[in-house]
Amino acid sequence: SAVISQKPSRDICQRGTSLTIQCQVDSQVTMMFWYRQQPGQSLTLIATANQGSEATYESGFVIDKFPISRPNLTFSTLTVSNMSPEDSSIYLCSVEDPGVPGELFFGEGSRLTVL
Amino acid sequence: QKEVEQNSGPLSVPEGAIASLNCTYSDRGSQSFFWYRQYSGKSPELIMFIYSNGDKEDGRFTAQLNKASQYVSLLIRDSQPSDSATYLCAVPCRGDKIIFGKGTRLHILP
Numbered sequence: 258s259a260v261i262s263q264k265p266s267r268d269i270c271q272r273g274t275s276l277t278i279q280c281q282v283d284s285q286v287t288m289m290f291w292y293r294q295q296p297g298q299s300l301t302l303i304a305t306a307n308q309g310s311e312a313t314y315e316s317g318f319v320i321d322k323f324p325i326s327r328p329n330l331t332f333s334t335l336t337v338s339n340m341s342p343e344d345s346s347i348y349l350c351s352v353e354d355p356g357v358p359g360e361l362f363f364g365e366g367s368r369l370t371v372l
Numbered sequence: 373q374k375e376v377e378q379n380s381g382p383l384s385v386p387e388g389a390i391a392s393l394n395c396t397y398s399d400r401g402s403q404s405f406f407w408y409r410q411y412s413g414k415s416p417e418l419i420m421f422i423y424s425n426g427d428k429e430d431g432r433f434t435a436q437l438n439k440a441s442q443y444v445s446l447l448i449r450d451s452q453p454s455d456s457a458t459y460l461c462a463v464p465c466r467g468d469k470i471i472f473g474k475g476t477r478l479h480i481l482p
Contacts, residue, residue, distance in 0.1 A: 290470070292472075298474065299460060299472045299473060299474040299475045300416070300460070300472040301472075302469060302470070302471070305469070315469075349415060353470075357421065358404070358464070359404045359406055359421065359462070359464045359470060360406065360418050360421060361408075361416075361418070361462075361470060363415035363416055363417075364415065365415055366415050
Protein backbone atom coordinates (compact mmCIF):
# COMPACT_ATOMS: atom_id res chain seq x y z
CA SER A 258 0.00 0.00 0.00
CA ALA A 259 0.98 3.65 -0.24
CA VAL A 260 0.46 6.51 2.18
CA ILE A 261 -0.43 9.75 0.46
CA SER A 262 -0.46 13.13 2.15
CA GLN A 263 -2.27 16.04 0.58
CA LYS A 264 -2.39 19.62 1.62
CA PRO A 265 -4.23 21.80 2.13
CA SER A 266 -7.08 19.60 3.32
CA ARG A 267 -9.48 22.43 2.67
CA ASP A 268 -9.44 26.05 1.66
CA ILE A 269 -11.79 28.87 0.85
CA CYS A 270 -10.61 31.07 -1.98
CA GLN A 271 -11.69 34.18 -3.78
CA ARG A 272 -12.71 34.18 -7.42
CA GLY A 273 -9.81 34.90 -9.75
CA THR A 274 -7.08 33.62 -7.45
CA SER A 275 -5.03 30.43 -7.78
CA LEU A 276 -4.38 27.60 -5.35
CA THR A 277 -1.69 24.94 -5.41
CA ILE A 278 -2.37 21.53 -3.92
CA GLN A 279 0.55 19.38 -2.85
CA CYS A 280 0.70 15.59 -2.87
CA GLN A 281 3.44 13.58 -1.15
CA VAL A 282 3.75 9.79 -1.42
CA ASP A 283 5.76 7.62 0.95
CA SER A 284 7.26 5.57 -1.89
CA GLN A 285 8.51 6.18 -5.40
CA VAL A 286 5.83 5.84 -8.06
CA THR A 287 5.90 6.22 -11.81
CA MET A 288 2.54 7.85 -12.32
CA MET A 289 0.42 10.04 -10.12
CA PHE A 290 -3.18 10.82 -10.94
CA TRP A 291 -5.23 13.90 -10.15
CA TYR A 292 -8.99 13.51 -9.86
CA ARG A 293 -11.78 15.96 -9.22
CA GLN A 294 -14.96 15.07 -7.36
CA GLN A 295 -17.67 17.68 -7.57
CA PRO A 296 -20.43 17.67 -4.96
CA GLY A 297 -22.55 14.54 -5.24
CA GLN A 298 -20.60 13.33 -8.26
CA SER A 299 -18.08 10.63 -9.02
CA LEU A 300 -14.41 11.02 -9.69
CA THR A 301 -13.27 12.63 -12.93
CA LEU A 302 -9.68 12.20 -14.03
CA ILE A 303 -8.01 15.56 -14.63
CA ALA A 304 -4.54 14.43 -15.65
CA THR A 305 -1.76 11.91 -15.21
CA ALA A 306 1.50 13.29 -13.87
CA ASN A 307 4.67 11.59 -15.04
CA GLN A 308 8.09 12.37 -13.65
CA GLY A 309 10.33 13.94 -16.25
CA SER A 310 7.65 14.74 -18.79
CA GLU A 311 4.62 16.93 -19.18
CA ALA A 312 1.39 15.81 -17.64
CA THR A 313 -1.24 14.15 -19.82
CA TYR A 314 -4.58 15.92 -19.59
CA GLU A 315 -8.01 14.45 -20.11
CA SER A 316 -10.58 15.95 -22.42
CA GLY A 317 -12.00 19.12 -20.93
CA PHE A 318 -8.94 19.93 -18.83
CA VAL A 319 -6.09 22.14 -20.01
CA ILE A 320 -2.64 22.93 -18.73
CA ASP A 321 -3.29 26.67 -18.44
CA LYS A 322 -6.13 26.05 -16.01
CA PHE A 323 -4.62 23.09 -14.13
CA PRO A 324 -0.82 23.26 -14.34
CA ILE A 325 0.87 20.25 -12.79
CA SER A 326 4.39 19.74 -11.56
CA ARG A 327 6.14 16.43 -10.96
CA PRO A 328 9.68 17.22 -9.82
CA ASN A 329 10.46 13.73 -8.49
CA LEU A 330 9.00 10.27 -7.99
CA THR A 331 7.31 11.04 -4.66
CA PHE A 332 5.81 14.50 -5.12
CA SER A 333 3.39 16.37 -7.35
CA THR A 334 1.43 19.59 -7.30
CA LEU A 335 -1.80 20.63 -8.99
CA THR A 336 -2.62 24.30 -9.35
CA VAL A 337 -6.17 25.48 -9.94
CA SER A 338 -5.75 28.80 -11.73
CA ASN A 339 -8.03 31.80 -12.03
CA MET A 340 -10.65 30.08 -9.93
CA SER A 341 -14.39 30.46 -10.32
CA PRO A 342 -17.20 29.04 -8.16
CA GLU A 343 -17.48 26.15 -10.66
CA ASP A 344 -14.06 24.97 -9.48
CA SER A 345 -15.45 24.27 -6.02
CA SER A 346 -14.76 20.61 -5.60
CA ILE A 347 -12.67 17.98 -3.88
CA TYR A 348 -9.36 17.36 -5.59
CA LEU A 349 -7.78 13.97 -5.02
CA CYS A 350 -4.28 12.76 -5.65
CA SER A 351 -3.82 9.05 -6.26
CA VAL A 352 -1.22 6.46 -7.15
CA GLU A 353 -1.50 2.98 -8.53
CA ASP A 354 -0.44 -0.17 -6.69
CA PRO A 355 2.42 -1.60 -8.82
CA GLY A 356 1.42 -5.09 -7.71
CA VAL A 357 -2.23 -4.69 -8.70
CA PRO A 358 -2.56 -2.53 -11.81
CA GLY A 359 -5.80 -0.62 -11.52
CA GLU A 360 -5.83 -0.49 -7.74
CA LEU A 361 -5.57 3.12 -6.66
CA PHE A 362 -4.62 4.61 -3.33
CA PHE A 363 -5.97 8.07 -2.62
CA GLY A 364 -4.90 11.00 -0.56
CA GLU A 365 -7.35 12.51 1.90
CA GLY A 366 -8.44 15.04 -0.67
CA SER A 367 -8.39 18.83 -0.79
CA ARG A 368 -11.81 20.44 -0.44
CA LEU A 369 -11.83 23.71 -2.30
CA THR A 370 -14.57 26.33 -2.01
CA VAL A 371 -14.47 29.32 -4.32
CA LEU A 372 -16.54 32.34 -3.39
CA GLN B 373 -22.62 5.70 -24.23
CA LYS B 374 -20.70 6.49 -21.06
CA GLU B 375 -17.64 4.39 -20.40
CA VAL B 376 -18.77 3.16 -16.99
CA GLU B 377 -22.41 3.32 -15.92
CA GLN B 378 -24.05 2.74 -12.57
CA ASN B 379 -27.45 3.41 -11.12
CA SER B 380 -26.96 6.33 -8.75
CA GLY B 381 -29.58 5.11 -6.27
CA PRO B 382 -30.11 5.51 -3.42
CA LEU B 383 -30.52 1.80 -2.93
CA SER B 384 -32.15 0.96 0.39
CA VAL B 385 -31.67 -2.54 1.77
CA PRO B 386 -32.81 -3.94 5.13
CA GLU B 387 -30.10 -4.96 7.54
CA GLY B 388 -29.18 -8.62 7.04
CA ALA B 389 -30.40 -8.74 3.43
CA ILE B 390 -28.31 -8.96 0.26
CA ALA B 391 -27.39 -5.71 -1.47
CA SER B 392 -26.84 -5.98 -5.23
CA LEU B 393 -24.91 -3.26 -7.06
CA ASN B 394 -24.53 -3.23 -10.82
CA CYS B 395 -22.17 -1.69 -13.34
CA THR B 396 -21.85 -1.79 -17.13
CA TYR B 397 -18.86 -0.70 -19.19
CA SER B 398 -18.29 0.12 -22.83
CA ASP B 399 -14.67 -0.86 -23.53
CA ARG B 400 -14.67 -4.52 -24.62
CA GLY B 401 -10.91 -4.57 -24.20
CA SER B 402 -11.07 -3.94 -20.46
CA GLN B 403 -9.52 -6.78 -18.52
CA SER B 404 -9.90 -5.79 -14.89
CA PHE B 405 -12.69 -4.34 -12.81
CA PHE B 406 -12.70 -2.70 -9.43
CA TRP B 407 -15.19 -1.83 -6.73
CA TYR B 408 -14.41 1.04 -4.39
CA ARG B 409 -16.32 2.11 -1.31
CA GLN B 410 -16.52 5.76 -0.33
CA TYR B 411 -17.90 6.90 2.96
CA SER B 412 -19.25 10.42 3.12
CA GLY B 413 -16.42 12.92 3.44
CA LYS B 414 -13.75 10.28 2.91
CA SER B 415 -11.63 9.10 0.01
CA PRO B 416 -12.47 5.95 -1.93
CA GLU B 417 -10.96 2.66 -0.82
CA LEU B 418 -10.71 -0.56 -2.80
CA ILE B 419 -12.84 -3.45 -1.61
CA MET B 420 -12.78 -5.92 -4.53
CA PHE B 421 -11.29 -6.48 -7.93
CA ILE B 422 -12.01 -9.17 -10.49
CA TYR B 423 -10.30 -10.23 -13.71
CA SER B 424 -12.02 -13.43 -14.80
CA ASN B 425 -15.56 -14.24 -15.80
CA GLY B 426 -17.60 -15.66 -12.96
CA ASP B 427 -17.69 -14.98 -9.26
CA LYS B 428 -15.04 -13.93 -6.79
CA GLU B 429 -15.83 -14.06 -3.10
CA ASP B 430 -14.16 -12.22 -0.24
CA GLY B 431 -15.96 -12.48 3.07
CA ARG B 432 -19.42 -10.96 2.73
CA PHE B 433 -18.56 -9.50 -0.68
CA THR B 434 -18.92 -11.25 -4.04
CA ALA B 435 -17.93 -9.68 -7.34
CA GLN B 436 -19.49 -11.09 -10.49
CA LEU B 437 -18.17 -10.50 -14.00
CA ASN B 438 -19.74 -11.22 -17.37
CA LYS B 439 -17.45 -9.95 -20.10
CA ALA B 440 -19.79 -10.99 -22.91
CA SER B 441 -22.49 -8.74 -21.47
CA GLN B 442 -19.95 -6.12 -20.29
CA TYR B 443 -21.45 -6.30 -16.86
CA VAL B 444 -19.94 -6.44 -13.40
CA SER B 445 -21.78 -6.57 -10.10
CA LEU B 446 -21.09 -6.53 -6.39
CA LEU B 447 -23.15 -8.47 -3.89
CA ILE B 448 -22.99 -7.71 -0.18
CA ARG B 449 -24.41 -10.48 2.00
CA ASP B 450 -25.73 -9.94 5.50
CA SER B 451 -25.75 -6.18 4.97
CA GLN B 452 -24.73 -4.09 7.95
CA PRO B 453 -25.38 -0.41 8.70
CA SER B 454 -21.63 0.10 8.32
CA ASP B 455 -22.00 -0.88 4.66
CA SER B 456 -23.93 2.34 4.03
CA ALA B 457 -21.72 4.24 1.61
CA THR B 458 -21.32 5.06 -2.06
CA TYR B 459 -19.95 2.21 -4.14
CA LEU B 460 -17.92 3.13 -7.19
CA CYS B 461 -17.25 0.82 -10.11
CA ALA B 462 -13.90 1.49 -11.81
CA VAL B 463 -12.54 0.16 -15.08
CA PRO B 464 -9.17 0.81 -16.72
CA CYS B 465 -10.05 2.13 -20.15
CA ARG B 466 -7.94 3.32 -23.04
CA GLY B 467 -4.77 1.95 -21.56
CA ASP B 468 -3.87 2.99 -18.06
CA LYS B 469 -6.66 5.48 -17.39
CA ILE B 470 -8.97 4.33 -14.66
CA ILE B 471 -12.50 5.54 -15.22
CA PHE B 472 -15.04 5.62 -12.43
CA GLY B 473 -18.78 5.26 -12.65
CA LYS B 474 -21.00 7.79 -10.92
CA GLY B 475 -21.40 5.50 -7.95
CA THR B 476 -24.41 3.94 -6.24
CA ARG B 477 -25.45 5.24 -2.85
CA LEU B 478 -26.31 2.32 -0.60
CA HIS B 479 -28.35 2.77 2.55
CA ILE B 480 -28.72 -0.14 4.95
CA LEU B 481 -31.88 0.17 7.00
CA PRO B 482 -31.45 -0.92 10.65
